[in-house]
Amino acid sequence: MKLLLIDDEAPILETLSRLLTREGYECRVFNDPKAALADYQAGGYNVVITDLLMPEVSGIDVLRTIRQGNKDIPVFILTGHADINSAIADLNLGANGFFLKPPDINLFLSALQTIEEQWTLQREKDDIHTRVVHEYKRLKTEFDSLQFLVERIDPDALPDAQQNGNNSQQNIAG
16 A cells, blocks of 8 residues: 655654554655645555645645545544644544544554455455446346347247146156
8 A cells, every 4th residue: 555644744754654664555755745745646645644734735735635636545634733623624624534643553553454444345345346247247148149039939830838738747647
């Protein structure tokens, strides 16, 4: 999973990147939100993690910009200032989580794992849907072919079904 990390505090970026990389995540770090958003536009990120308070471009600005183009990518907000009103506002704007700095790495990893599990379930759901659609089309084609043949059968050319049915019953009865 490729993560975009944005924070104007280099020590936070380095520590978080090192911990997440050790857990198998690919991290790109930016201390300039404008550069991060430009890189984000190039694509390929699965999760965005941004600081809330940064000069010039805030984490809310980052969140809004991302949500304008992509409602689905998970965005987590980091902050060194515990403010319940900010957390509620961020979540209402579409943030997937709000973490205090330094984040509890176990809670953070749990949030990322939950996202991975949701993606796995979504991929499985999409795969099942694709297979059901494919099987439906296959069965519909077979049904249409059989219906085509049935419509072309001349009923007068068939043996008397009633007579054959009676013979079958007599043979079974004895």
